[in-house]
Amino acid sequence: MVQKVDALVLGAGIVGVSAALHLAKRGRNVALIDRRQPGEETSHGNAGVIERDGFVPITFPDSLTKLIRYALNRAPEVHYHRATIRSALPWLMQLRAHSGPIAIDRFARAVDQLERHAVEEHRAFARAAHAGRYFRSTGWLRLYRSPLSFAATDTEMHYARIFGARYEVMEPDAVRELEPHLRPVFHKAVHWQDTESVSSPGAVTKAYAEHFVEGGGRFLIGDAASLEPKAGGWVVTTSEGRFWAEQAVVALGPWSPDVLKPLGYDFPMLVKRGYHIHYRALGGAYLSRPVVDVDNGYVITPMERGVRLTTGIEFADRDAPPTPVQIARTRPIARTLFPIDFEVDSAPWVGSRPCFADSLPIIGRAPSHENLWLDFGHGHIGFTTGPISGRLIAEMMTGMPPLIDPAPYSASRFLQV
Incomplete structure (x- = not known):
């Protein structure tokens, strides 16, 4: 029946x-x-962020240096399986077509429509579901390790001003007033104040x-x-x-x-995989909000299980066995920024993101x-x-x-x- x-x-x-x-x-x-x-x-496996930024999409690499770096398959922010990258070439060509100013403007205006209501829709569900204890209204930090990478934020901040998304550009000393256990290994940071986060997205x-x-x-x-x-x-x-x-x-x-x-x-549609793993912090160190190391493509964020390290993009078949090389590459880089200690999880988690160009x-x-x-x-x-x-x-x-x-x-x- x-x-x-x-x-x-x-x-x-x-x-x-x-x-x-x-x-x-x-x-x-x-x-x-x-x-x-x-x-x-x-x-289950993401940074747990409700964004009020991100007005510029992920775009095709804009320099020969970046292309060579990715082609060598040693970058911490991007990894690929050779068999998958061949099949992904048509999608990557579409990504290139969507990387110009007109396409970026179209994306920014479309994503703003969604993001400007995202926090209130989450909060309404959280109140009804008694899930408010997971939420933090602390914003998140995007850190830039060089003047060159920081200069690339101009377009993002242009749209933030148009759409009324609050942000503050900060020097390392000011950042440490917010997050005293971050080491000043970066050039500048942007604090996106209207972004919220949770301690367990799952x-x-x-x-x-x-x-x-x-x-x-x-x-x-x-x-x-x-x-x-x-x-x-x-x-x-x-x-x-x-x-x-x-x-x-x-x-x-x-x-x-x-x-x-x-x-x-x-x-x-193309699948991009990502990984996460949790760490204990050394000596009572703590974070109050998610932190993005933009140059290296990872996030560290406080979660219920500890400090979660999430990786960037892996181009791989959705159901292929895990290859968490990006965890190994980003772990020592993350330790230069924040004092993470031992791993809490027995193995990294792997998941897939469904993406259009x-x-x-x-x-x-x-x-x-x-x-x-x-x-x-x-x-x-x-x-x-x-x-x-x-x-x-x-x-x-x-x-x-x-x-x-x-x-x-x-x-x-x-x-x-």
Whole structure:
């Protein structure tokens, strides 16, 4: 027997949980489905930052020096598997096309729409889910080790002034008043004051999911790849039987193509992997906020398990065995900045980020299926944008006026690709 609900949400990371919560808030009977418990994939392993900066996307290297450095595959911020980089070449060429001033301006304005509502949407969920204890309103620091790397912030700060995002440029001595245990090995820093962070992004996602269930939603273990059209809607197989709904949301992050390719969709998405590991701090040293070493592509941030070190980008197949060489490369660099001691974890965590070359997600209706909705491809800002993208897609699905213009995130932008 097939059980009926109003909507199926596939994927219980921060994006899918947020979509399910917003749909339930609007009176829909929702089944949230994943193969694992909520918040145990990509949403578990990140810096836990809700950004109010990042108006300039990751772009194609702009100098021969950088290209050579990356080609040698020894940089701490970027690592690649040779087999994967060959298959990624078309995506990298698209990235190059999206690295000019017009594309950057388009991205900045689109991401600002999402980010300006990100903190308030998170905070509303956190209040309802009693998860406020995880949140910090301390901003975060981006450190620049050279005048050259700091000079590259001009465009970021230009858009911050346009959009009203608060920041302060700081000298090392001023930074140490905020974070006394950071060593002054950098040239300058920018304190992004409106950015917030959490002490456990996985726990926050789980708390939101528990709130969804307590409010009457259903969380089910199931195989998203079993999704198929049936009787004017969609049916999926779970551990509690088959469920049918008129509408379905694909919010599976890097696993979204597994469901969408059989339905005829082949979006130009690339997976970037990242790693994290936790450390104890030496001699009572502490951090109060996340810190980015921009030149070396890693973040150190205080988490419940200790100081989390997160790495930059690894171009590798989603399901390839872990190769945490970036942990080994960044650990000694991080120790020059902050006194980390021994590793708390037995092995680094590895996860995958779903990324499009224009650095924007897809949020909206599937082009060829009126009752199939897409919410994935959030790249490096999925934890930031999960709740606001969930609200946006729920408003579109229920026929409500959307809070922001959804056009920049439409899947139709890839129809000619």
